[in-house]
Amino acid sequence: MGSRLVPVVLLALLAALHAQLWLGRGSLPRVHEMQRQINDQKAANAQASQANARLASEVHDLKEGLDMVEDKARNELGMVKQGEIYVQYTQK
Numbered sequence: 001m002g003s004r005l006v007p008v009v010l011l012a013l014l015a016a017l018h019a020q021l022w023l024g025r026g027s028l029p030r031v032h033e034m035q036r037q038i039n040d041q042k043a044a045n046a047q048a049s050q051a052n053a054r055l056a057s058e059v060h061d062l063k064e065g066l067d068m069v070e071d072k073a074r075n076e077l078g079m080v081k082q083g084e085i086y087v088q089y090t091q092k
Contacts, residue, residue: 021027061068073079080086 022029058068078086
């Protein structure tokens with residue numbers, strides 16, 4: 001009887017380990033899902049970092065140079081210098 005108990009216990013432990021591998025907290029499907037979430041977050045972080053760099057560059061330009069201020073005033077507000085004529089055309 002004792003000789004049959006050892007293989008049964010070992011098989012039960014093996015089954016428990018397999019159940020943990022496929023169904024538990026650290027299961028392979030869960031690990032793959034978490035890896036996908038990490039990759040998605042890294043992509044979002046990269047986009048946010050690019051947007052931050054672009055905004056930082058624009059802030060720097062606005063603080064340091066008047067060319068950027070003049071360009072924004074012309075393009076966004078339609079302002080012109082004294083003596084200039086504003087002409088707008090559209091392409092068909």
